[in-house]
Amino acid sequence: MTATGLPDSLYTAEQVRALDRIAIESRGISGLTLMRRAAEACVDTLIERWGEAKTVNVYCGSGNNAGDGYIVAGLLAEKKLDTKAIVVGDVNKLSADATAAYDFCKASAAKIVSVSEVEEIGDGTDVIVDALLGTGAEGEVRSSYRQVIESINASGTPVLAVDIPAGLSADTGGVLGIAIRADVTVTFIALKQGLFTLDGPDHVGDLEFSSLGVPEDIYAEVESNCDRLGFGNLIKKFGRRRRNSHKNDFGHVLVAGGDVGMGGAVAMAAEAALRAGAGLVSVATHPEHTALVMSRRPELMVYGVRNEGELDSLLEKATVLVLGPGLGKSDWSDLVFEKVISSDLPSVVDADGLNHLAGKSISKGNWILTPHPGEAKRLLKGKTPDDRFAIVRSIQRQYGGVVVLKGVGSLLQSESRTSLCPYGNPGMSTAGMGDVLSGVIGGLLAQGCNPSFAAQLGVVVHALAADQNVETSGIRGLIATDLLPGIRRLLNDS
Numbered sequence: 493m494t495a496t497g498l499p500d501s502l503y504t505a506e507q508v509r510a511l512d513r514i515a516i517e518s519r520g521i522s523g524l525t526l527m528r529r530a531a532e533a534c535v536d537t538l539i540e541r542w543g544e545a546k547t548v549n550v551y552c553g554s555g556n557n558a559g560d561g562y563i564v565a566g567l568l569a570e571k572k573l574d575t576k577a578i579v580v581g582d583v584n585k586l587s588a589d590a591t592a593a594y595d596f597c598k599a600s601a602a603k604i605v606s607v608s609e610v611e612e613i614g615d616g617t618d619v620i621v622d623a624l625l626g627t628g629a630e631g632e633v634r635s636s637y638r639q640v641i642e643s644i645n646a647s648g649t650p651v652l653a654v655d656i657p658a659g660l661s662a663d664t665g666g667v668l669g670i671a672i673r674a675d676v677t678v679t680f681i682a683l684k685q686g687l688f689t690l691d692g693p694d695h696v697g698d699l700e701f702s703s704l705g706v707p708e709d710i711y712a713e714v715e716s717n718c719d720r721l722g723f724g725n726l727i728k729k730f731g732r733r734r735r736n737s738h739k740n741d742f743g744h745v746l747v748a749g750g751d752v753g754m755g756g757a758v759a760m761a762a763e764a765a766l767r768a769g770a771g772l773v774s775v776a777t778h779p780e781h782t783a784l785v786m787s788r789r790p791e792l793m794v795y796g797v798r799n800e801g802e803l804d805s806l807l808e809k810a811t812v813l814v815l816g817p818g819l820g821k822s823d824w825s826d827l828v829f830e831k832v833i834s835s836d837l838p839s840v841v842d843a844d845g846l847n848h849l850a851g852k853s854i855s856k857g858n859w860i861l862t863p864h865p866g867e868a869k870r871l872l873k874g875k876t877p878d879d880r881f882a883i884v885r886s887i888q889r890q891y892g893g894v895v896v897l898k899g900v901g902s903l904l905q906s907e908s909r910t911s912l913c914p915y916g917n918p919g920m921s922t923a924g925m926g927d928v929l930s931g932v933i934g935g936l937l938a939q940g941c942n943p944s945f946a947a948q949l950g951v952v953v954h955a956l957a958a959d960q961n962v963e964t965s966g967i968r969g970l971i972a973t974d975l976l977p978g979i980r981r982l983l984n985d986s
Contacts (some may be wrong), residue, residue: 498701500687501716502912505627510714511681515706523589526704527556529592530654531563533702534678538564538619538652539571541676545618547574551640553624553658554581556901559590560624560654566593566600575602578610580624580640614647622651622672624658627684631785632669633659641670652678656684657695663898664879665690665901674696682711685718688912689901693803716872718881718903718910723956723982726949730941730986742771743783743938746810747931748803748832749844751820755781756845757927760972761817763789764931767980768950770938776806776832778824788831803831813837814934816845817927838937842930846871855892860933860947862896862926863887881910894943896933898926902951905945915955919962924972929954932979953982 505509515521520857538545552558558581565577579596586594598604615621622644624637633641641659644651651674656662659671665686674697681704682920686692719898745765750758758777762785765773772793775785779796786794798804807813816834819825822842829848834840838858841849850870861871868883869876871891876883884897888905897903902913933950937943957978962970 498699498720499683500720500722501683501711502680502688502718503714504717505684507714507717507984508627508682509685509857511706511710514713515681515704519707519710521706523556523587524592526706527559527563527589527593529568529704530560530678530680533700533704534560534564534621534652534654535567535571537676537678537700538568538621538960539654542619542650543575545637548601548619548621549576549578549610549613549617550621551578551580551624551644553604553626553637554583554585555589555626555628557623557626557654558586558591559593560595561621562590562593564621564623564654565602565604566597569600569602576923577602577604578607579604580607580637583839587780590900592876613643615642617647617649617685618767620644620647620649621654621656622658622674624672626654626877628654628660629659629661629668633671638670641672645670645673650675650702651697653696655679656687660686660692660695662686665692666878667695668690668834671695676700678702679704682716683720685881685912688914689899689903691900693900720914721904721911721948721952723915723952727986729945730949730983732986739771742769742813743935743940744772744774744809745770745812745814745931745938746774746776746806747814747817747933748776748797748828749819750775750777750781750785750817751818751822751825752778752816754820755784757818759785759788759925760854760924760927761814761842761931761934762792763973764928764976764979765814765935765938766791767976768932768935768939769981770812770935773935774806776803776828784806800827800831803828807832807835807837810837812934812938813839814857814930815839815841816843816848817930819844822849832841838943840930840934840937842926843867849891855890857892858895858943858961860896860937860943861887861893861931862895862898862933863892864898864926883908894947896929896947896951898929902955904944904947904951911948913951913955915952915959917959917962917967919967919970920955920958920970924953925954925975928972928979930977953979957982965983
C-alpha cells in the first residue's frame with residue numbers, strides 16, 4: 493500500500509456520513525453532485541494509471557457506491573472506452589440519487605448487463621471497477637456478492653475500488669468474510685480508518701483521496717476519530733542538542749530482563765536506547781548473560797542480578813525503566829518484575845513484562861505499554877473485541893498511561909487521543925523487533941520526551957527505518973538490529 497499527500501485525520505464510517513450529510517444539507521451540494529465528482533475522480537485515476545485500457549467492466553451493487561459506479565461507466569463510455577456496467581445488486585433498491593446515476597449510465601453508450609450474463613469475470617477486460625459495497629457494509633458478505641468478489645480476485649485483472657474495497661470494514665479494517673483486493677482505491681470526503689490497519693493495507697492497493705470539493709470548514713463540525721502520524725511533523729518537535737551538553741542531560745535508562753537463554757532481548761533493547769540518544773544505559777539481567785551483553789556493546793553497564801538488594805542500587809541511579817525484554821516466567825522473573833514495577837519512574841513495559849502485568853490491578857500515568865495482539869488479549873483477560881481501535885482504548889482505560897498496539901497500522905492511545913502509524917512492512921515480522929522498539933522509546937523518554945511523544949516518535953522512526961531498509965535489501969531476511977543505523981539517522985534529521 494502506498495499513500496502520499498493524504499490528510500492526517502481518520503474517521504469512522506458514521507463520521508464520514510455525517511460530513512456527507514453536512515455537505516448536502518448545510519452547504520447545498522446535492523448528493524448527485526457528490527456522486528458525479530466521485531466518479532470523475534475515479535475516471536481520472538483510471539485513465540492516468542491504465543491509459544492504454546480499452547475495455548472496462550464496472551461492477552455495481554445496490555447502494556450509493558453503486559451510484560458512483562454507474563456514473564463511472566457512463567463517463568468512461570463518453571471517452572469512447574468499451575464499458576459495461578455489471579448489475580450485481582437490485583436496481584429497484586437504489587436511492588433516488590443512485591437511480592439518477594443509473595439513468596445517466598443507461599442514456600450513455602455504456603452497456604448495462606446482469607452479472608448472470610457474464611460468462612467469465614475479467615475475461616477480455618482491461619480494468620475492473622469495484623462499486624459493489626460501500627462504507628455501510630456490515631456482517632458477512634452475502635453469497636451472491638461473495639461469488640463475484642472471488643471471481644474478480646481470481647481473474648488477475650487490475651481493479652480500481654470506489655471509496656473502499658468491497659467487503660472491507662471501513663471502521664476496523666477487517667475482512668467481512670471476503671474482500672476485493674484492489675490495485676488502487678480512490679476514497680472520498682474523508683479517510684476511513686479501516687483503510688490503514690489490520691487487513692486494510694492488503695486490500696486497498698495504492699490509495700488516492702478526493703475531498704470532492706466539499707468546503708474545508710465542514711471538517712471542524714465532526715471531530716475525527718484518529719490521527720495519522722507523520723515523521724516530518726514529529727521530528728520538528730524533537731529539536732537539536734545544545735553544544736554545552738553532558739551525558740547526564742540525556743537520562744539513564746535501566747533495561748531489566750533477559751532470563752536464562754534470552755539475553756539477546758535485553759542486549760538489543762539496551763543498544764537501541766543508546767542509539768536513540770540516551771546518555772547512559774544500564775542492564776539488569778540474569779548473571780549468566782553479563783559477559784554476553786557487555787561484549788556485544790561495551791558502552792553498556794551490565795549487572796547480573798540475584799536479589800532485590802542488587803536491583804535497589806540500580807533503580808536509584810536510573811531515570812527511566814524498560815521492563816520485559818526476555819524477562820521470562822521463572823522465579824527470577826517474578827523477583828525482577830515485582831521490584832521494578834513498584835518503581836515510580838517513567839517506564840516502558842513490553843514482552844513478558846506485559847504477561848506478568850496481565851490481570852494485575854495496576855494503573856500508571858507515566859508508563860508506556862507496547863503489546864502485540866496476543867499480549868493485548870492477555871491484558872484484557874481474553875475479552876478482546878474484533879476492533880483494534882476498541883482494544884487499544886480498553887487497555888488504556890484499564891492500565892493508564894500510553895498504549896501502543898503493534899501490528900499493521902500500529903495504534904497509539906493516550907488518555908485523550910488515538911493515533912496511527914502509517915509506516916512499517918511485513919519484514920518486521922521477526923524476533924527482536926519489539927525489543928528494539930522498547931529500547932528506542934525508553935531512550936526518548938530518558939531525553940525528556942513526554943510519554944505520548946516518546947511513543948509516537950519511537951514507533952514512527954522504528955517503522956520508517958524498517959521501510960527504508962527494505963527499499964534497498966528486500967523484505968525477507970530483515971532482522972531487528974538492521975534498524976539501528978536507520979533509527980539513529982532519522983533521529984538526527986531534525
